[in-house]
Amino acid sequence: MPCIFPSAGMGNRMICVTSLGAKKGFSVLISKALIDLNMLEAGAQCFPLKLYEKNSLADASIKTNDMQDELVANPQSSSSTKSNTQYTAKDGITDAGLVHFQIAYSTEILTKEDVFYYIYGLLHSEDYKKRYADNLSKELPRIPCVKKASDFWIFSKAGRDLAELHLNYETVNCYPVKLDTGNKKLNELGDKDYYVEKMRFANKEDKSVVVYNNHITIKEIPLEAYEYVVNGKPALEWVMERQAVTTHKESGIVNDANLWAIETMNDAAYPLKLFQRVITVSLETMKIINALPRLDIATNLITNPIKDSTLV
Template identity: 65%
Template sequence: MFYYVYGLLHSEDYHERFADNLSKELPRIPAVKKAEDFWAFSKAGRALGDLHVGYEEAKPYAVELKLPKGYTYDDLEPEHFGVEKKWKFGGTAKDKDKSTVKYNNFITITGVPLEAYDYVVNGKPALEWVMERQMVKTDKASGIINDANDYAIETMGDPAYPLKLFQRVITVSLETMKIVRSLPALDI
């Protein structure tokens, strides 16, 4: 039942049909008419649950990294992976290129599939959540510094963790949308 609900809550048809209600109240879970639809939503919900819970184990999506002339990925030192302020999209402010993301002053990510931005969590693409959270930020009220680099090195033991997380979330986003788009029409 849990996976049926999880699958149903990811249905694009469900979101469209109940958009007005979802903006005002808790979601209501309708019963589908056919058993095969129930099992399709349940199977999709299980696959989505496994994917979302296990995002740390997802295979990093193969993006291209633009590095300064003469550098290869193997030449990079831990300090090259340090994130700074908010990541930036390529292009201009008026004409953003979301297939390109400036990770830091040393690394630019290219080849990000635009379809990966279709997976939205709480009104924002999951990739943009990563970009927003994996940086160095000082809380104005308390002065506390939230440094994603410290977490990457001290907790994860990998200075490239923010970059690899971004690549994993690309994989998770693409796989999520593949599953969501394979869901049956909502016949209730």
């Protein structure tokens, strides 16, 4: 990770996919910070937008005419794009990778960022995941070119839009669910009224209602929000599981989401608002995914020097 996030303030983005042997199906996420590599089943494989090298090493290793056989660069190669006093930032997408797509869409002006977000959009395609389900369980994703340039741009824009949603999930608008607060009005609730131990469904057969705690029940949750699945589970159910109070059996260590809400986020209602925001993210994500075009792959393109466009 030092070549991806070398120090605080060095911004980057990376596409994270499930590793080999995952049994819950293929998943993809994007991150702008260091992650727990075990956040995805079988471990996460990460592919960055940028790679950083210390300048003392970068000067000796940069090759201006680098034409690797990979789509995404390794830390020791790829052309330089930007530097500061300590680090040189290089593109994660190789020169060869960009050329591959430029050949496919010769009338278009493409950048490496366009390709990066095309990959993120493509990996969300239900058609792609269904068609290559067997391969995705055994090897890293292969990134084909779609036939039409117009489809390339749809996938690339979708990837950008999905990235903004997924990276900024904490700042999107809260979905306007109905909050049943009993005898109190919402503006009368104090910090202690937002304390959550474990969210649960009021009825296992009806996921439109979630009991947040003894004071708050969340109603009118759109069922479509549960269609956005990450790592084998709806994103909303991950929020329900993680925004809770749990005790590690062996160590006795207590993990209390309420402490994070108050001490870090300065908002006792953070778990509730996060749930509402993830509803928004889930609905918008599925809207983008469902609007993606059918996967129509170009089969007559020269794949060298990309080695069949493998994402490594």
